[in-house]
Amino acid sequence: MSFIVTTGATGALGGRIAALLAEAGAEQRLVSRRAVGRAPRLDRATAVDAEYGDPAAMRRALDGASTVLFVSGSESADRLDRHRAFVAAARDAEVAHLVYVSFYGAAPEATFTLARDHWATEQCIRESGLAFTFLRDNLYADFLPAMAGDDGVIRGPAGRGRVAAVAQDDIARAAAGVLLRPGPHEGATYDLTGPQALTLEEVAATMTEVTGREVAYHEETVAEAYESRRVYGAPAWQVEAWVSTYLAIAAGELEGVTDAIPVLTGEPATTFADLLRRRTPESGSAQAVST
Structure with missing residues (x-):
């Protein structure tokens, strides 16, 4: 028996990927911390509850899988430890392709702190001996509208830097294609981006033009950025992740545009303006851009 394990199936990205795999007729096991009763009801799909930090449960969830989609765990101080436990479970389950x-821009010295954790996870996967493919997503374009506060202002120390934000629908289509035919992608790393790199001023101007809501960008100093986020009462590591997102933009680490989306999907990447026209912007905290 051969099937795909789709983790994060109750989330926005994992759910999109699971739906595309179902449309293609793939058999799936939908895995997340609370998948039973919450995962989408799809043809040829079963839901299994398992947490990344529970090696025994995850080992059972992965047993028999040919290919596994590994969506990064929810942000937490111990996320890297949970990732390592997941990789060990995948190795023990003899998964064919992860x-x-x-x-x-995942790297040990990346400005965005969580990109360092992603690099460490990649290294763990490389050292495991598992066949793998890495999909390195830029910031989610879907979340850019949530960077604006209730007053319509995007605040952060991003300077005049640019971000090649990518639509989640595009990521999902790329991921589904790799999962359905993983062989040609073994050992590959793909940088998934939108078709253009925008400054946050341009992001704000696009939101104003397309949605009719007046949005502006205000450049903060680093000190102002930390101070303005104190109101959320978040732990220090989380605040550092939020602020370093903007600093990575300022440093030019998120501006490179690639052709990976059209190469993997056969269709052009979605512009930010077209994304805004197609859907209601995601709601939520102005800090919901880390990954």
Whole structure:
């Protein structure tokens, strides 16, 4: 028996990928911390509850899988430890191919702190001996509208830097294609981006033009950025992740545009303006851009 394990199936990205795999007729096991009763009801799909930090449960969830989509775990101080436990479970289950959703510019000295964790996870996968493919997503374009506060202002120390944000629908189509035919992608790393790199001023101007809501960008100093985020009461590591997102933009680490989306999907990447026209912007905290 051969089937795909789709982790994160109750989330926005994992759910999109699971739906595309179902449309293609793939058999799936939908895995997340609370998949039973919450995962989408799809043809040829069963839901299994398992947490990344529970090696025994995850080992059972992965047993018999040919290919596994590894969506990074929810942000937490111990996320890297949970990732390592997942990789060990995949190795023990003798998974044939692991497709990991990583982050653009993942590196040990990346400005964006969570990109360092993604690099460490990639290294763990490499050392495991598992066949793999890495999908390094840029910031989600879907979340850019949530960067604006209730007053319509995007605040952060991004300077005049640019971000090649990518639509989640495009990521999902790329991931589904790799999962359905993983062989040609073994050992590959793909940087998934949108078709253009925008400054946050341009992001704000696009939102104003397309949605009719007046949005502006205000450049903060680093000190102002930390101070303005104190109101959320978040732990220090989380605040550092939020602020370093903007600093990575300022440093030019998120501006490179690639052709990976059209190469993997056969269709052009979605522009930010077209994404806004197609859907209601995601709601939520102005900090919901880390990954």
